[in-house]
Amino acid sequence: MTDLIQLQTELMARIDAAQDLAAVEALRVEALGKSGSISELLKSLGRMSPDERREQGPKINGLRDAVATALATRKAILEEAELDAKLAAERVDLTLPPPPERRGRVHPTMQTLDEMIAVFADMGFGLAEGPDIEDDFHNFTALNFPPKHPAREMHDTFWLPDGPTGERKLLRTHTSPVQVRVMQKANEKLPSWIANGQEPPIRVIVPGRVYRSDSDATHTPMFHQLEGLVIDRDITLGHLKWTLDTFCRRFFETDAVVTRFRPHHFPFTEPSAEMDVQCDRSGGSIKIGQGSDWLEILGGGMVHPNVLRNCGLDADEWQGFAFGLGVDRLGALKYGMPDLRDMFASDVRWLEHWGFSAFQAPNPATGLS
Incomplete structure (x- = not known):
């Protein structure tokens, strides 16, 4: 139980500290990927006795859901910040008149x-x-x-x-x-x-x-x-x-x-x-x-x-x-x-x-x- 709380605390801290989408994706793979730390815990449930599974299963699944939710929340925050930065850099002021367009005229x-x-x-x-x-x-x-x-x-x-x-x-x-x-x-x-x-x-x-x-x-x-x-x-x-x-x-x-x-x-x-x-x-x-x-x-x-x-x-x-x-x-x-x-x-x-x-x-x- 102590190990699960420590792992959750560590992952949550790292997710909150992620500065870009690439870092969030790396954490997702590390925790929830095929060989991720939480995925390995879920695999271990098959080797446990029925009593141990009844005790550890809800805790491990709860950890997985909490980390997945934190990853999705952080990803949404970073995507919004990235979009705002892009819009600020590429903004077009539609209140300005268009530049004059030279067109030939028949004399x-x-x-x-x-x-x-x-x-x-x-x-x-x-x-x-x-x-x-x-x-x-x-x-x-x-x-x-x-x-x-x-x-x-x-x-x-x-x-x-x-x-x-x-x-x-x-x-x-x-x-x-x-x-x-x-x-x-x-x-x-x-x-x-x-x-x-x-x-x-x-x-x-x-x-x-x-x-x-x-x-x-x-x-x-x-x-x-x-x-x-x-x-x-x-x-x-x-x-x-x-x-x-x-x-x-x-x-x-x-x-x-x-x-x-x-x-x-x-x-x-x-x-x-x-x-x-x-x-x-x-x-x-x-x-x-x-x-x-x-x-x-x-x-x-x-x-x-x-x-x-x-x-x-x-x-x-x-x-x-x-x-x-x-x-x-x-x-x-x-x-x-x-x-x-x-x-x-x-x-x-x-x-x-x-x-x-x-x-x-x-x-x-x-x-x-």
């Missing part, structure tokens, strides 16, 4: 350009492109600009240094040179990266960057332009008006758009006109399709016979119309951006505010995101 200019291309593509226009660096013939002469026209002067045009042969290149002031290249005969052997010339009928749009020495809230030295060209037989100014009216209704996503044509002058079209849209300027913003004010948004007209002849086409057989729109300016009007210069300022905050998600639902007017 408003590219969004606007995609919408414009989609509208004209639905009307059967193809796409043509050309070089940003042009020569005088394609940028001016072929488009019926007189030799002393003000647009040739330095205050409007970015001229490049004279070449080895004395020819001066320039940054194109409009995308109209691509119209010239499209109208020129296909046997000009144009480089593959320039839109190939083709015979009429022609129906193309020409998007791209253009450059002019001008900068204020509504003008930038580099901007994006989209021009259109249609060449066929029996083309009239009425075809031009229908094309531009249809474009405005679809682009601004309202059938309430009202337009008007005002006579104007462009060297490459005759007759020429500027087109206004009816708008409301109240409240510090411009709202298209309502109000009683007018806003000029584009220019166009019937292709000048001299331009047709300069491009190798018979002006007595072919005629057509051309027009030009500022991509950045139309985007600013549609989405309410006040200053065109912000579109080229490379300000990530501005782009996060005005940019478009590449994964947003398609625009019902254009079919584009």
Whole structure:
């Protein structure tokens, strides 16, 4: 009896002193394992007389139960302490905002350009492109600009240094040179990266960057332009008006758009006109399709016979119309951006505010995101 009490006292003390789960497990094996001290005592009951078993059995079983309970209690205490320590070390403060996640955005200019291309593509226009660096013939002469026209002067045009042969290149002031290249005969052997010339009928749009020495809230030295060209037989100014009216209704996503044509002058079209849209300027913003004010948004007209002849086409057989729109300016009007210069300022905050998600639902007017 004294030996059992001493063994229980010793085991209880060691269990209470165990500092980790490994120590508790070692004590369990030592006391209750197959060859443990208490297990050996239980085995000895078989060698005892019936009277001894009746006396010692309850005491040994009581010792086993007491030690097992102490081991389970100590194990639970140590597991809870270990979990608390782990939680304290790996705690995440859910009250803090998540770190900002940088996501790419579609620039408003590219969004606007995609919408414009989609509208004209639905009307059967193809796409043509050309070089940003042009020569005088394609940028001016072929488009019926007189030799002393003000647009040739330095205050409007970015001229490049004279070449080895004395020819001066320039940054194109409009995308109209691509119209010239499209109208020129296909046997000009144009480089593959320039839109190939083709015979009429022609129906193309020409998007791209253009450059002019001008900068204020509504003008930038580099901007994006989209021009259109249609060449066929029996083309009239009425075809031009229908094309531009249809474009405005679809682009601004309202059938309430009202337009008007005002006579104007462009060297490459005759007759020429500027087109206004009816708008409301109240409240510090411009709202298209309502109000009683007018806003000029584009220019166009019937292709000048001299331009047709300069491009190798018979002006007595072919005629057509051309027009030009500022991509950045139309985007600013549609989405309410006040200053065109912000579109080229490379300000990530501005782009996060005005940019478009590449994964947003398609625009019902254009079919584009």
